[in-house]
Amino acid sequence: MAGRKIIAPDTRDHNRESAGLTYVYPVISRRAGGVSIGINLNPNNACNWRCIYCQVPNLTRGSAPPIDLDLLGRELRGFLREALTDDFTPWGRRSGPG
Structure with a gap:
């Protein structure tokens, strides 16, 4: 994970794979x-629940x-380290001078 940005400041991308991590x-x-x-x-998108509100694409029935x-x-520690130490502000919340 070193040298790679985990938190990308793009509020339009809600893809779970956007961070390039597994979990x-x-x-x-x-x-x-x-x-x-x-x-x-x-x-693996497998699930044995049958939630009526499920929005998981390509859901497979079965076990994880x-x-x-x-x-x-490791992924969680890296994510938290970046979130806590970087000056991260989502693009939608940034404002110009003044």
């Missing part, structure tokens, strides 16, 4: 003006693969 992804909210952390524990906790931890 952790940014959720940039135009309305709230900030960044939330999304954690996807079903990277085993979770790689080491990878999840």
